[in-house]
Amino acid sequence: MSGTLPSKRTVVLDYGFGNVRSAQRALERAGAQVEITGDYDTAMAADGLLVPGVGAFAACMTGLREARGDWLVGRRLAGGRPVLGICVGMQILFARGVEHGAESAGLDEWPGTVGPLRADVVPHMGWNTVDAPADSRLFRGLPDDTRYYFVHSYAAHDWELEVTHAAMRAPTVSWTTHGSPFVAAVENGPLWATQFHPEKSGDAGAQLLTNWIETL
Structure with a gap:
């Protein structure tokens, strides 16, 4: 698939x-095309911005703020510029995260709380389907039976954003x-x-990434 959409410039945010x-x-x-x-x-000017994330919610938020990533995401979205969050890069888009009993503020693009998985086996590591x-x-x-790779111990269990x-x-x-x-996964503008x-x-x-790139 390489070279299909060479004009689309994307940035992977390094924070x-x-x-x-x-x-x-x-x-x-x-x-x-990726930088x-x-x-x-540079990240503001890109057609698409990918925000990765691994580790703890609070640590990711600290790193993001130090890199002005919170401003970057907010400014891009205010201008209708595409942003894709992955793993903890998705979790920090919610209002708050709770880890080990401590609450941390997220970017608050969506209401709700990211908390520990409610499962006997944690972390959730391996392949799973998506509805x-x-x-x-x-x-x-x-296809509906396609499997995707997960590795995480926390998630958003409720979707609270209401369209008014x-x-x-x-x-x-x-x-x-x-x-x-x-x-x-969430697709929200x-x-x-x-x-x-x-x-x-x-x-x-x-x-899946090709589908995202085609929207840029």
């Missing part, structure tokens, strides 16, 4: 948390179950995110 090289390779495979950078202006709505653009062309204006498009929310259901790792999900992940 010290995330598998930036894996994300770069996956986006290149999907056909994008890894923490430079604010995506039929109108999902992110999962377009991917008739002209607004309701977000497309996809779910996965590990012990109990949790949010696996220019802001998309996945709890799983598309860059580690083989051909399925490449197709």
